[in-house]
Amino acid sequence: MQFLEQIREKSPHERRGHALQLALGLMALVVLGWIVMLPVRFANIIAAQSAAQQDAAQTAGAVNSQTGNATLLVATSSDSQY
Numbered sequence: 001m002q003f004l005e006q007i008r009e010k011s012p013h014e015r016r017g018h019a020l021q022l023a024l025g026l027m028a029l030v031v032l033g034w035i036v037m038l039p040v041r042f043a044n045i046i047a048a049q050s051a052a053q054q055d056a057a058q059t060a061g062a063v064n065s066q067t068g069n070a071t072l073l074v075a076t077s078s079d080s081q082y
């Protein structure tokens with residue numbers, strides 16, 4: 001509490017300067033945390049994309065082996081018949 005009393009005794013100009021320093025320090029901590037978490041986020045995205053590609057390749061391989069065609073048959077939401 002002594003620190004707060006010392007700040008209150010200073011002029012408004014000095015108090016605003018301290019407030020700005022505190023705000024910049026807190027913002028720097030938030031930005032630093034965000035930067036540290038970026039590799040984790042990108043790793044999760046890359047892992048999910050890789051898993052999706054592997055699943056698609058396995059599905060295409062199973063469909064191609066069953067039909068003997070080199071195409072992947074995809075169901076549509078329309079009621080058209082082939």
